Amino acid sequence: xKILLDRPRCEGxxxxxxxxxxxxxxxDEGELVLDHEEVDGxxxxxxxxxxxxxPVAALLLA
Amino acid sequence: xxxxxxxxxxxIAGLTAADxxxxxxxxxxxxxxxxxxxxxxSRPALSKAMLHGDDLTAHRLPPPTHRATERLGVTAMALDVxxxxxxxxxxxxxxxxxxxxATGSRARRLGDGAGELTLRTLDDAIALRARLAxxxxxxxxxxxxxxxxIASSCLAAGCPVTLxxxxxxxxxxxxxFLADVFVTAAMExxxxxxxxxxxxxxxxxxxxxxxxxxxxxxxxxxxxTAVGDLHNVEWLATSGLLRxxxxxxxxxxxxxxxxxxxxxxxxxxxxxxxxxxxxxxxxIDQSKVAAAALLRGDEAPALDFQPYFxxxxxxxxxxxxxxxPLAGPPAFVDGDSTCGPALMRWAHRDGSGTAVALNxxxxxxxxxRLSEATAA
Numbered sequence: 001x002k003i004l005l006d007r008p009r010c011e012g013x014x015x016x017x018x019x020x021x022x023x024x025x026x027x028d029e030g031e032l033v034l035d036h037e038e039v040d041g042x043x044x045x046x047x048x049x050x051x052x053x054x055p056v057a058a059l060l061l062a
Numbered sequence: 063x064x065x066x067x068x069x070x071x072x073x074i075a076g077l078t079a080a081d082x083x084x085x086x087x088x089x090x091x092x093x094x095x096x097x098x099x100x101x102x103x104s105r106p107a108l109s110k111a112m113l114h115g116d117d118l119t120a121h122r123l124p125p126p127t128h129r130a131t132e133r134l135g136v137t138a139m140a141l142d143v144x145x146x147x148x149x150x151x152x153x154x155x156x157x158x159x160x161x162x163x164a165t166g167s168r169a170r171r172l173g174d175g176a177g178e179l180t181l182r183t184l185d186d187a188i189a190l191r192a193r194l195a196x197x198x199x200x201x202x203x204x205x206x207x208x209x210x211x212i213a214s215s216c217l218a219a220g221c222p223v224t225l226x227x228x229x230x231x232x233x234x235x236x237x238x239f240l241a242d243v244f245v246t247a248a249m250e251x252x253x254x255x256x257x258x259x260x261x262x263x264x265x266x267x268x269x270x271x272x273x274x275x276x277x278x279x280x281x282x283x284x285x286x287t288a289v290g291d292l293h294n295v296e297w298l299a300t301s302g303l304l305r306x307x308x309x310x311x312x313x314x315x316x317x318x319x320x321x322x323x324x325x326x327x328x329x330x331x332x333x334x335x336x337x338x339x340x341x342x343x344x345x346i347d348q349s350k351v352a353a354a355a356l357l358r359g360d361e362a363p364a365l366d367f368q369p370y371f372x373x374x375x376x377x378x379x380x381x382x383x384x385x386x387p388l389a390g391p392p393a394f395v396d397g398d399s400t401c402g403p404a405l406m407r408w409a410h411r412d413g414s415g416t417a418v419a420l421n422x423x424x425x426x427x428x429x430x431r432l433s434e435a436t437a438a
Contacts, residue, residue, distance in 0.1 A: 009120075011379070013372065014426035015343060026425035048127045049081045053074075055106045055342055057122050 001061050003037050003047055009058035016059060020050035032058075065090040067356070068148055068156050069130070070138045070297075071164030072096030073105065075325025075345040079162045080128035082353035092130035093156060095148070097137040100184050101125070106342050108187040109208055110374050113194065113215035121184060138165065141301040143321065160356045163298070163309065163323035164349070167291035167340055172203060173263035177270035179286045181212055193284050194219045201272050201280050203261055204288035205231030207373045210244065212286055213253055214375035224254040224280055226261050226272050237387035240380070240418070243400050247376040256280060263287075291340055293327045310336055313364035315352025322352035332367045333412070334385060343370045368430055378402065381426065384416030384433035395432065397422065407432060 003023065012030040016023075023036045023046060039047040039061075051059040067083060067090065069076045076094055083092060103121040111120035126132075133150075140149040147155040169180035179190055190212075194200070197220040202213045205227025213225045225231060231248070232241040249255065258274035263285065265271075270285040295309050303309060303317050310329045315322040325348060326340035347365060354362035372381045378401070388408045395417075397404035402421030409415045417433035 011372075012423055012425060013343075013370075013381070015346065017425075017427065026427070028425070028428075030423040030425045045081075045085050045127075048124070049078075049085065051124050052077065052081060052126075053346055055104050056111075057104055057107070057120060057124075059124075061124055 001039055001044055001047070003034055003039060003051070004060040004062055005032060005034055006058045006060070007032075009056050011056055011058070013055060015053040015055070016050035019053050020046040023047055023050060065159050066157060067092050067160040067162065068158040069094045069162040069164060070096070070148060071162075071166055071325065071327070072098055072102050072132070072134065073164060073166045073325060073345070074102060074342060075164035075166065075327075075349045076162065077102040077123075077126065077128075078346050078349035079164060079322075079324060079353045080126070080130050082350045083162075083357065084128050086354055086357050088357055090159075092128060093133065094128075094130045095133045095136050095138055095150065095156065097135065098183060098185075099135040101132075101134070103184050104342075105182075106372075108184065109181055109211040109215060112187045113191055113212070114219040121187070138297045141298055141303070143301055143303065143318070146320070159320065161321045162349075162352060162356065163317070163321065163327060164325045164345075165294040165297065165327050167293040167326040167338075169288070170290040170292050172261070172287045172289055173265075173270075177265055177268075177285060178263055179284065181208065181286065181288065182291070190284075190286065194221055197221050198283035200224070200284045200286065201226060201282040202286050202288065203263075203272055204290075205229070205233075205255075205257075206288060206290070207232065207235055207371075209286075209288035210248065211373060211375045212288055213248070214251075216284075216286075217251055217253060217376075221284075222252075222254075224256060224282065226256045226258060226274065226280060228260060229257060231255060233387070235387055237389055239388060239391050239400075240420075243420070244376065244378060244380075247378050247401060251376050253376070291326065293338060295327060308338075311352070313351075314355035314360075314362055315348055315365065316355050319359065320356075322356045324348035324352040330365065330367070332369075333414070339367070339369065341369075341371055368433075370426065370430070379421055381419045381424070381429060382416060383418075383426065383430040384408075384414065385410070386416065388416055388418075392418065405432070
């Protein structure tokens with residue numbers, strides 16, 4: 001599976017980073033950076049949680 | 063051994079609990095019960111992007127992966143903590159070894175419901191959006207964050223909007239300084255604000271009137287109220303779990319070892335006392351802790367609650383880390399304009415602080431660190 005970011009939607013709340021700190025982080029400007037785009041196995045569970053907590057649905061798994 | 067876990071509530075608290083129960087290794091039965099027929103969605107989006115503009119997907123969350131049995135459109139009616147069963151309105155009873163109570167809250171109403179719209183659920187948002195299509199005059203009752211967001215969205219949808227507020231809008235939520243910033247922006251965008259000591263509704267034929275304590279009568283085609291929420295605990299009335307009508311949990315979300323509660327329904331210990339904090343991130347943080355505690359008890363970490371609040375309205379985006387409301391003016395950390403972009407900080411007596419980003423992009427972890435840092 002691949003994490004997809006809808007960048008214009010992202011408001012930089014950072015809840016995804018809190019849920020899956022190894023997969024993504026906000027840089028100093030508050031822009032979301034995906035550290036892993038391809039996720040499987042254990043990472044997939046964390047990715048799912050991260051995608052779900054986004055209040056503006058800026059993340060997708062496809 | 064917690065083999066069968068039942069979650070009552072399909073909002074973000076119930077959904078997060080399901081995700082975290084699975085992540086923490088629960089591979090037994092998992093059942094989620096909820097009275098809404100929709101799959102879980104983002105509630106914060108309902109009062110923002112959902113009401114105006116073309117984006118009808120802003121509330122959508124990805125499909126669940128928790129492999130739980132979902133029973134949507136079913137209402138929990140009673141809890142028997144001795145038999146460990148949840149009675150449902152379809153006449154069945156669900157047995158559990160572990161229970162997550164996440165029934166949330168509902169909109170408090172001013173009247174008996176007729177002619178009064180509220181905004182809490184996806185169905186509410188769809189109904190309100192449909193009513194705005196021909197740009198009718200709108201009255202919003204309630205000067206809290208939700209009422210102001212609704213007013214902003216209705217203005218953006220092209221409606222003339224009057225906001226009836228008990229006292230100055232947002233004063234109780236944000237404090238004097240930020241309330242002034244938001245009310246100024248709102249009035250510049252055309253919002254009419256009526257301040258009152260209290261207001262009630264009156265039906266006049268097909269119309270609904272808002273009557274203030276001072277005798278002002280405001281009438282509009284569409285009346286929306288946003289006057290607080292009531293937690294959904296009626297189904298727990300005979301459970302023995304309520305104390306003075308409240309559902310209190312410990313710092314790990316537990317009501318008792320086999321029952322946890324999270325989200326808007328639960329009152330939990332914070333640095334400012336035991337209270338409900340009916341906000342999106344609060345529900346998520348509580349649910350993670352509660353899920354772990356249901357499986358691991360005292361070995362699970364306690365909740366270290368860090369308030370995080372955001373709102374978007376009248377062209378302003380505010381993110382706040384730390385407790386609200388805020389007394390007096392802030393120290394400006396970056397920027398100096400009261401309407402942003404600016405990064406501000408308020409110091410509290412206990413040494414903590416609240417950091418606020420107004421139209422200012424900043425990673426939230428950094429905002430949280432700024433709130434905690436003691437002033438130099």
